[in-house]
Amino acid sequence: MASERQMESGKPVIPVGILYSVSGEYGVIGREMLNGIMMSIEQVNASPEFDFTLAPIVRDPGGVLDRYHDHCHDLLYRHGVKHIVGCYTSASRKVILPLIEGANALLWHSARYEGFESSNNVIYLGAAPNQHVLPMLAWLLREHPGDIYHVGSNYVWSWEIDRITGEALAATGHRLTASRLVNLGDTAVEGIIRDIAERRPKVVLVTLVGQSAYRFYHAWREAAEHDPYLASDTAIKLSLTLCEAEVSLVGKAALEGYLVSSAWFQTVRNDANDRFLEQYRTRFGDAGSPSVDSVAAWTAGQFLARAVQRCGGEQVEAVRAAAWRDELDGPAGRVRIDPDNNHAWLTPRLARCHEGRLDVFWEGDAPIKPDPWLTWVDLDALGPGAS
Structure with a gap:
């Protein structure tokens, strides 16, 4: 050596x-x-x-x-x-x-x-975007096509996810109805929850990290006690950050039903x-x-x-x-x-949070070649009817 x-x-x-x-x-x-x-x-x-x-x-x-x-x-x-x-x-x-x-x-x-x-x-x-962002969007646009409300942390992670999501939606005739970004560590999210309740989006995408995310999950659950829309399954809630350690920290009740995209879950x-x-x-x-x-x-x-x-x-x-x-x-x-x-x-996977577990319900057939620049992605292929 x-x-x-x-x-x-x-x-x-x-x-x-x-x-x-x-x-x-x-x-x-x-x-x-x-x-x-x-x-x-x-x-x-x-x-x-x-x-x-x-x-x-x-x-x-x-x-x-x-x-x-x-x-x-x-x-x-x-x-x-x-x-x-x-x-x-x-x-x-x-x-x-x-x-x-x-x-x-x-x-x-x-x-x-x-x-x-x-x-x-x-x-x-x-995972690069074509291994976790696009597989989630492809599944969503096949199964639940519609506009997306995005709430994330105000730094490069959420900026780029917002841009990628907006471009993918535009290629399929849908759009981002809102992009609400909060500073790292900011926990004043109640106004965003109220805005979501008023707009009643079909899909809510969460790219918050850390304490901002944890407060958002709890604030939603608290507001749901007084709002039938927030309490229902009408809104599909997606996360690109949630993981098992955070489920244990936040508590299963506040995270029930969230859909998560990742290359690994404990239930693999x-x-x-x-x-x-x-x-x-x-x-x-x-x-x-x-x-x-x-x-x-x-x-x-x-x-x-x-x-x-x-x-x-x-x-x-x-x-x-x-x-x-x-x-x-x-x-x-x-x-x-x-x-x-x-x-x-990496192999893309999707999971649903249920009773404190992130249960895999879809996974790719094989590992996907990473495309960090999205140079060969056909965004038109993300829409309904895509394989």
């Missing part, structure tokens, strides 16, 4: 930066992501398959963008880290991306996101997922509830370790090329990294 760092075991030690906010605005998700990568690293270090040890250097930016920058700089230039696993929001990723590219390091980004990015220095393990049925869930529960007990973000972070650790083993070192160019040649049968099914754009091939 290229690294000169050694453990008592004699194995070379490769430092890995971990940059997740386990406190602050979206700390619940950050904790699940940290759990995923830490379990992955522990499994790698315990396996005789690998002739090195991964040494995590964990930092918690607390959801503060300036801290992401400072922690990333410290990891790169004080600790000499070449690989960082981290970031949940696109805002945090974009803050550290110039540092990552300037140091020629590799960011293993585990969150689903809005697309329209492809850096040579990022491996994107989360395959042997690898059964093993993952058993290992996760053994490791973390009742302290965690794995989400798609946990799985993506775990997958990042597996791809990183397998690539280092394959190429014999931690150099970014060699590790990236080795990752392109790998395929992993994991909890979310078969995953591979596309050499055209460094994004993962």
Whole structure:
């Protein structure tokens, strides 16, 4: 191995930066992501398959963008880290991306996101828009065609989802009737709930994150006690952010009936997922509830370790090329990294929240090639009658 760092075991030690906010605005998700990568690293270090040890250097930016920058700089230039696993929001990723590219390091980004990015220095393990946004819209326009009311957090994630949704709807003769964005952390959502009740949209799309989302779910339920429309199943409620950990946090009553699009749910049925869930529960007990973000972070650790083993070192160019040649049968099914754009091939899935579970009711036949720029998507094909 290229690294000169050694453990008592004699194995070379490769430092890995971990940059997740386990406190602050979206700390619940950050904790699940940290759990995923830490379990992955522990499994790698315990396996005789690998002739090195991964040494995590964990930092918690607390959801503060300036801290992401400072922690990333410290990891790169004080600790000499070449690989960082981290970031949940696109805002945090974009803050550290110039540092990552300037140091020629590799960011293993585990969150689903809005697309329209492809850096040579990022491996994107989360779903791109054609793997989670468009499958949801295609199903919706086949089964429940109509206009959409969008409420989201005011940053790049919701901006791009809003644009993609609007363009997809326009191609099928429908439209966004409203796009209401609130600042990150803002919990004054009662006015939006009242507006929804007055407009009575057929579909409500939620891309809120963190405390804003949690308050929205509760505010809807509180208002539903006095409004028959909000209490009924008339409005189809969709989420591109909701996950199992948040269902446990918010409570099942406020989330009953929500439809969620994601590349993984706990209710996915395959042997690898059964093993993952058993290992996760053994490791973390009742302290965690794995989400798609946990799985993506775990997958990042597996791809990183397998690539280092394959190429014999931690150099970014060699590790990236080795990752392109790998395929992993994991909890979310078969995953591979596309050499055209460094994004993962993933299988899209839809689930319905019922009695506190996100039950899968539709999934793609196979992993979809990532298209972060939506360069070959036919939006006209999303309408009724599309296959």
